[in-house]
Amino acid sequence: MPVHAAELSTVEVRARVENMEGMASAGSEGAVSGARLSNVPILRPGEVLEMVPGLIVTQHAGDGKANQYFLRGFNLDHGTDFATWVAGVPANMPTHAHGQGYTDLNFLIPELVDRIHYRKGPYFAEEGDFSSAGAAHIDYVRRLSGHLAQITLGQHGYGRTLLAGSPDLARGTLLYALEAFHNDGPWTVPEHYRRLNGVLRYSEGTRFDGWSVTAMRYRGHWVSTDQVPLRAIESGRLGRYDSLDPTAGGQTWRDSLSANWATRGAATQTQASVWWLRSGLDLWSNFQYALNDTTHGDQFKQAERRQAAGLGVSHALETGWAGFAQTHSVGVQLRQDRLAPVGLYRTQNRSQLSTTREDRVLQRSIGLWAQNEWRWTPWLRSIAGLRADAYRFDVQASDPANAGVATDQIVTPRFSLVFGPWQKTEFYLNYGHGFHSNDARGATITRDPVSGEAVDKVKPLVRTRGAELGLRSEILPGWQSTVALWQLSAASELLFVGDAGTTEASPPSLRRGVEWSNLYTFNDWLALDADLAWSRARFRDENTAGPFIPGAVTTTANLGVSVDNLGPWFGSFRLRYFGPRPLLEDNSVRSASSALSNFRVGYKVDRRTQVALDVYNLFDRKLNDIEYWYCSRVPGEAASASGCADGTADGYEGRHIHPAEPRSLRLTLRYQY
Template sequence: MQPAHAVRPALPVAAATAIPDDGLDSSAQQTTALGPRIQYPASPKEMPSSSERFFTGGQINTIPAFRPGEALEIVPGLAVTQHAGEGKANQYYLRGFDLDHGTDLALYLDAMPLNMRTHGHGQGYADANFVIPEMLAAVDARKGPYNVEDGDFSNAGTIRMQYLRKVPQGVYATTGGAFNFGRVFGMRSWEFSGGDIFGGGEISTYDGPWRVPNNARKINAVLRWSRGEESDGLSVTGMAYANRWNSTDQIPLRLFEQGFSPWGSISPTDGGDTTRFSLSGRWARETATDKSTVEAFVMHSTLDLYNNFTYFLTNPVLGDQFRQFDRRTMIGGNAYHAFKLNLFENKESELRVGVQSRYDDIRLGVQNAVQRMPYDTPRNDQLGEGNISLFSDIKTKWAPWLRTVIGARLDYYWGSNQGLQAYWDAPLFPRIDSSGFDPSAPFRIWTGPANSGAAAAQLLSPKASVILNPWDNTTDFYLNFGRGFHSNDLRATTQRLATTELGEDGGYLSVRKQGLLSPSTGAEIGVKTRAIDRLESAATLFFIQTAQENIFEGDSGNTVIARGANRIGVELTNHWRPLSWLAFEGDVTATHARFRGVDREQSQLFIDLLQPGAFEWGSWLSNMPGNYLVNATPIVATATLELGEATGWFGNFKYRYIAPRALTQDGFLKSPAIGTVNARAGYRWKEGWKLQLDVFNMFNSRSQQIAYGYGSLIPTDPLFQACNGGLSAPTTEAVCSVGQMGVVGHPIERPSWRLTFGGPLDVDLLTAKAPSLSEPFQFVKFWE
């Protein structure tokens, strides 16, 4: 039995790609932060690259996490933040990608994709708030597009999470903390109908330090029946989740200089609500010569989201709040089969073939709103989008020191969009003619029917990996190459007319259609070694070239498709366990990311801002054309210290650093650096009880959890008055459409604490042995 605090055991390094269920044998045992033993993968799967990492549930739950998504920060180089309440999908950063809510990072739970294509808020929206970290059996984290089973949204990497199948003893935990945080969690399993039922759930509340409380209310449940093992068995899983919240979004930093509270809100009715229900099944069979896996899933989700990022830039009277909604049903499945062969003069080989398919039925749109009351609808669409993907690879052991994995996948995507926008719901705009605006003759921008249509695309993606072990079993070298992609919003592939602006002649403004699939090319070279006793280290040099980027646009609250970019970087990871009760982890990822080519639209805007009447406002300083990749993190670093054995006192300290990053293409606006320390201390009784205190942002970092650079307007801005007739200062339409440029941010929460007490769930409370409250203070005596 391994102790609960064990972190990142030494991994086998001379290995080739394994099929998704490799290494998920649940015969071994491990203690967790809750105390009782749970089943987890006995040994990590074989790794095809130096950057891939495999983590058990016990490892994940050792590190304190402020919110569920932050549990994934155990993956080196990954930073997870939040800026809009505790129900909206997290913001992710990895390898120089501002992943927004998941555009280039593929997330899976029990083979179900979490990324939502053509989503109401942003392409690839991946909400991990329903994940229950204590129920995780394993996380397989891959960087880059080098594995054939990784398709859409896998440019930066892929994270596959898997829940437990059963626990030998039920557990529960109750947590209370600062800012009205409360949580009750429990899980248990029992035998039923020749298999095992495993269930768990949580209820949580949180207000936060905000003047408008988050008022987050979450309920979450999982129920699974399984028979056999992961590699040879059957399982059926149901999940249900609901959440609602208020959100204090990012605020212009210029307001803080005027005495505005960092915890205040400009748009107090922002927030949202979401639900998610799913049913999935998995069947697997393994023999001495082959193995097969079939997975199927169906999921229904809803989201209503109210945001206001530009405040009073577009509508100086009602404000710029807008509602984004998404209703979808997703159905899909995967099938894999692997054959063990002796080819190429009896070289040990494994040939794998597979198919993946998914179809989304989606109703989504965006509406302008005031205090959560919509008053017009720029987009209202009914979509159907599907794909079928075929892939195959062959891994061969050419010699004891040489392995290769070569494969390819073929993706075919299709979809159709039916605009449902009614004429009387379309945005109302003043008509523009040669004499200028004519408010007496407004008309509606009714573009829904014109933007309907269908699109299809296909993409062939080759992949290859070489694993070398030239000297011994402690050091391996890796060469990896692969083509990846992300799909674009289907609406962008059929749109012909702009939905919120007119042309200079007062007519509809034409827009350029986009392709459905946007490819990337990635490569890396790396080394992983355990040459020094008790120290595991890895170094990786990587390169990624994208054909297009999806970037955040403040004035629309969504992502837009931009020109391609190049990223080159290095990743260093080190894990050292000198003693059974002491471990260190240090990881750093440094990336140089730049756009390619010239942004002609930005260049034209820059010229407009240099004209008389515009130059004086200085907006050109942050709107010069450039090649900085917006919000690309140049450095992400973490350091972790862990103390303690399986029982008794334990502790954990985690430091995370995110370097300043350019917020505009010209690099004029930059974000502040982010550095936070979280800590954990507690005591575990041998009977399974646990008392634990978590402290977040313990040194009171006053940085911004998220920062953007764009234009906005608030009534106290001189430009607001100039653009709305309050000043005689000269302005131009270009300046007024851009607004007051500056950094907007969402502050890191003040230092907070959470106290957790947990223990056995399925015991007779009348006869069970309660924890000894004096035991933690019975220190070892060093004298007689």
């Protein structure tokens, strides 16, 4: 795309504005540089996504499991409706054993992140499945400044080592990184989370005119302290960090290989990528303890073995017609996932008792998109796009009644108008349709795998519609500010429940909100950022228990102060506010809010060596990472006389929590050579 000096950058950094790599087409589109990310204390790898304005990342179980995400009035569960890519490979897993769109980022190495390019809303023709709420493309660096040796030690058995470097090789650069990690956490039953990560990348040129081949490998094992009933803590039966099932936890692995190629001509840009992925998961959970089986308990195992592959090709051509500058772009995206098997099993102490369901799934998709950007005047441009997607699900089920083939197609238009800049200010008007795929098993199921009752199939692809009014401005030199007023509707909130092996139906929904994001670099050593978001999420069907969407957060805030280049000293302070959420459809029960503070202070001993101290939960507040309301029964607990509202006998309805970790310290020694 043509670059005009007066237009605004979409790239955020701590000390300066970089040259554009393209022009924003929405107020909620932007990028976070690796330089800015490197100064942020991160408790878990997935928290790099909290640099996306309005996005909250938390955890309700062991740290080896995928995080739970919240954005724009969505409880995204483990990744549904937010598409994430790392080094050209998708992180979202469709038809996953635990949850649709499962996004496990524990393989991510934050020190290697070059930038995070994020978009929110269904306005971008390139973005397909899972991207209705937003998308993030995380890219690794091609070159480090020398070699890096880093070791971090902390409380609760925390230890992490990282070796990385990027020596020259032939005409390009070889990037390597190896991470070893262990953590027990504050839990009464030690988490004993062991993680091993490796990255190897060879590259020549740049991401816009060059190529790279990247291999990644990840292995993780852990014991999980899942959420526990608040009534057991309040009665003194459990401590705040106790577990009701010391054998819950999991093991997972992920291998990927990807190649990216790009070439830039005088008026063209062509890009191509191909990727292959092999992953597996064994996850043992117990959320209801002894509600359904007082003898063996309610532990279950979710497992899958997956191989997936895909490719994407795009071409952009800049032309002029009748004095108007235009950019025409087209692309194709292919993906195939083979799961053999994906299953749900009843277990006790990780020993299998029975099979609830076990399936083999072949899922294929193709997406075609085209987009035209037209510059009508120096202050007006339009972007019109059209996307067409087709899916095919082939399910071989342990119960023949749940086997079958399902297909679906969807066409989604996207449109944007950009006005400006005037006085370093641009205005954006966006409208678009998007979609997310449902679990393939939900598209062929006819019989509940537990009760045997007849159930309805779900539509494979669910349409969403969004609109947004945005503003981006450089109010003062160094102060970048964006505002977005948005709305998003979904045709249904259908969800395949991996814990039960069936589909949970919910009605259509409507979400509205406003986001205000700011980054102010006062000088070369001090920067402030503030991201504030408010949303309203409601069901649109009156025939429900209430209009409120459980887990939909209303208010979030992420505030930070960063200091660097102040002599040998550097550091940062971050405050994250996670507002209350309705836990029931009638809003009669709500979660508590939380305000969590993290702090970093560091000292550069010399140009090669630095030491940093990170303090998490700085004020040692007793907060909850997550809260739920559901029915359960603790082992040895007397049967309830009234049962639960859903008709489950003997159980107790109530609040279930996973506490945030208490204050903890980590000390990092970093040496570059």
